[in-house]
Amino acid sequence: MAHQSIFGGPVFDMARQQFESVADILEIPDHERGRLLYPKRAMVVTCPIIRDDGQVAVFEGYRVQHHLTLGPTKGGTRFAPNVDIGEVAALAVWMSWKCALAGLPYGGAKGGIAVDPRLLSRRELEILSRRYMQEMIPFVGPHTDVMAPDLGTNEQVMAWFMDTYSMYQGRTVTEIVTGKPVSTGGTLGRRDATGNGVAHLIGRAMLEMGMDPRHATAIIQGFGNVGSVSATTLDRQGVTITGISDRTIALYDPKGFDVEKAAEYVAEHGVLKGFADQAEISPDDLLIQPCDILVPAAVEQVITGKNAGLIKCRILAEAANGPTTPEADAILAQRPDVFVIPDILCNAGGVIVSYFEWVQDLQQLFWNEDEVLERLYQIMDRGFDEVRRLAARKGISNRNAALSVGVERVRNAKNTRGLFP
Ligand SMILES: NC(=O)C1=CN([C@@H]2O[C@H](COP(=O)(O)OP(=O)(O)OC[C@H]3O[C@@H](n4cnc5c(N)ncnc54)[C@H](O)[C@@H]3O)[C@@H](O)[C@H]2O)C=CC1
Numbered sequence: 001m002a003h004q005s006i007f008g009g010p011v012f013d014m015a016r017q018q019f020e021s022v023a024d025i026l027e028i029p030d031h032e033r034g035r036l037l038y039p040k041r042a043m044v045v046t047c048p049i050i051r052d053d054g055q056v057a058v059f060e061g062y063r064v065q066h067h068l069t070l071g072p073t074k075g076g077t078r079f080a081p082n083v084d085i086g087e088v089a090a091l092a093v094w095m096s097w098k099c100a101l102a103g104l105p106y107g108g109a110k111g112g113i114a115v116d117p118r119l120l121s122r123r124e125l126e127i128l129s130r131r132y133m134q135e136m137i138p139f140v141g142p143h144t145d146v147m148a149p150d151l152g153t154n155e156q157v158m159a160w161f162m163d164t165y166s167m168y169q170g171r172t173v174t175e176i177v178t179g180k181p182v183s184t185g186g187t188l189g190r191r192d193a194t195g196n197g198v199a200h201l202i203g204r205a206m207l208e209m210g211m212d213p214r215h216a217t218a219i220i221q222g223f224g225n226v227g228s229v230s231a232t233t234l235d236r237q238g239v240t241i242t243g244i245s246d247r248t249i250a251l252y253d254p255k256g257f258d259v260e261k262a263a264e265y266v267a268e269h270g271v272l273k274g275f276a277d278q279a280e281i282s283p284d285d286l287l288i289q290p291c292d293i294l295v296p297a298a299v300e301q302v303i304t305g306k307n308a309g310l311i312k313c314r315i316l317a318e319a320a321n322g323p324t325t326p327e328a329d330a331i332l333a334q335r336p337d338v339f340v341i342p343d344i345l346c347n348a349g350g351v352i353v354s355y356f357e358w359v360q361d362l363q364q365l366f367w368n369e370d371e372v373l374e375r376l377y378q379i380m381d382r383g384f385d386e387v388r389r390l391a392a393r394k395g396i397s398n399r400n401a402a403l404s405v406g407v408e409r410v411r412n413a414k415n416t417r418g419l420f421p
């Protein structure tokens, strides 16, 4: 970039550093780098709503479309208090490499509203969701940009997005968002897809390392959609879940937790606090307890230069986007005892099944759950094999291998289309 970009901040800086490392490995010339890294389009909207007490509150919303070279852009929408344009841009960049690694015909996008959804009533949440989609209408479309759930959003929010867009069009447009309830054009298998995919690839890593799930322990940070499904799926495979946490509490018990019960508790109370408070541990300490599998499934930048040397897992399965900083990566590069399943590979199950949902909505032809799962695992296995082969051949980390495949696919498509696609 010839001038200071508006895309900055610690999370975008991470995406930029990762990209530069991989661009060096791939020997991408300088003149191609800015075009590959910086987002194509970004939108900032102001969403006013009338609160239940009659006061007007104003929230800022964002949507960043990273590249449109391979098809529409795709990615989730995040409702969280500290969302900003830099974070959303980084998440959009990661979506691009993730979709390309999985071979999906999409560029990456991400959106969000700077709001704590837990502080809104259901009515306020609905109005804000609808207002955000209304503001985004000129910017999105089933062949332009297709939203999905992310941190702080869920199937219900997707249903409101779809309904708002459809009312504007005067017809039902289910293919405008994915991650919808099955009753309104959603696909079987999407709700559990990300966590299922995470558990599937942990299974692949355990197989490669000769580990028996029945003798393995796991610690999961974050107990929302992705964390709770990863935990319950691993539990069903025989893994003992010795640590769980959310934003309210971290719990550790070497004997293991009944994670089905924990999920029921969270479904009823919204948070883990109160579930097994006698096992409370500090959130920082949870991450450095001995375990075979550590699954960050919450927010960015939790494995850092400070704790990367202290974590005691054999598998680090990045269910969250961007949980590991470049400083931590440098430390992990000196730790062959830790097998990293990088985020763009590990959590790709969500967008892969979103792609299936979009295809089904476009065709109005719906698949059964076995078909969804079979195709999901096929794509995830292909990605895992590709990453492991490239990492071995080039002697690079799994993260650099995964990013190399994604970045190179986008680069090839851009170069084949020409300079101004
Ligand atoms: N929902 C999806 O399909 C996908 C989500 N992801 C990523 O997975 C991660 C989690 O997303 P979801 O489960 O959908 O969100 P969610 O909103 O359903 O759950 C988030 C969980 O993390 C906890 N949490 C938040 N801040 C925390 C902190 N500082 N420490 C510990 N726990 C914290 C929350 O209390 C909650 O339990 C995010 O990084 C998201 O980008 C990635 C791919 C797809």
Ligand SMILES: O=C(O)CCC(=O)C(=O)O
Pocket (backbone or CB within 6 Å): 074, 075, 076, 077, 095, 098, 146, 147, 148, 149, 150, 178, 179, 321, 347, 348, 350, 351, 352, 354
């Ligand atoms: O399902 C999707 O389209 C995107 C999910 C997502 O936001 C992610 O993979 O980070």
